[in-house]
Amino acid sequence: MTTTFLRPGDRVLLTGDSITDWGRDREQPDSPWGLGHGYAGIVAALAGARRPDLGLTFHNRGVGGDTARMLRERWQTDALDLEPTVVSVFVGVNDTWRRFDSGAVTSTAEFEEHYRAVLDVTRERLDPRFVLVEPFALPVPPVHEGWRADLDPRIHVVRRLAAEVGAVLVPADGLFAAAAARTSPERWAFDGVHPTPAGHGLLAEAWLDAVGLPAA
Template sequence: MGMDKQFRIVLIGDSITDSGRREDPEKLGFGYVRLIHDELLVMNPDKKIEILNKGIGGDRITDLQARWEEDVINEQPDYVSISIGINDVWRQLDQPQMEQVYPEQYEKIYRELCEKTKAQLILMEPTIIEEDIESEGNQKLVDYVEIVRRLAKHYNAILVPTHQDFQNYLLAGNRHKLTTDGVHMNSAGDMLMAKSWLKACEDLF
């Protein structure tokens, strides 16, 4: 990649992506998006890499669908990184009375978004719901993770194995927490996400 080329990356998702971006003067937030930004910046000083954080807390795939044109297509990115699915499952557990997004609809909408996007896709597996592989949330998440893997293959997207990496961490038996509440990342969780993303995308930059 030459010095004159500018790369624009949109990272879109829920609160895990958002991570306080509105309170941040640089609009990057304080989570994994910032860590990715800082790593790419210091490791590629000769390249102009622009990162746009388009995370919104509470979002499900249906919310991404509603704002895709404005927050992704109109930004004309070179790369689009998608991290969505946690709230699609979590709402089934904490707000069962609301209209839910089950796997079939999740896949249909996700596929539609991939179809609309001309940029190189980077699909992140949904992370975890509770730091216990056997939790109900993680059991329900399996179908959603499989959908993301399937779509990544179909659309020649880069797959970021975030769910797998969190599982591997939990299986290793380390007692240091990765989340503040079973879902939202602490700094270690954000580091794991960023490392997973950077490793999957290492040939891009």
């Protein structure tokens, strides 16, 4: 078998905001229903189908509405206590969204502080491998032109942190922009942020490609 980023027996944690959450069962978080029906569930399904020999275990701890600060506040219970060997983080768009829908401003520096703290404590305690997914937004209401000036610096933070910790980077912003240019933004994210079923499939394929588990 081809060598991948993933290793036999890995415990993979996928966490972030509603895009990761996407219908997961909080009452049975570690059951098959606990993975939800978005990209996290698709990743687990396809990874298991493509490499059953790896014996991977997946956990979904996405929480809708989370900002980087909120993710940090629940990190002990929803990440460290699980002792994952692979940690996938997808957060950032709500740090932008809250600026425009409720006036709750999180500076880029604050965003980086919270994100970096999560990575640092995880490296110190567990030393896992990381997958960092860029936040993205497409021009579908409520997303408007002003979002880019706020979101783009956060995307650059994620890219920089990925390089610093040696993480696999999933370049979701460019991926969704390119897909939208081929068809329409609504095809991939019905409100510019939350993926359609096709968008979740696109994201899952990109995640699997990034870690070296592409389709045959």
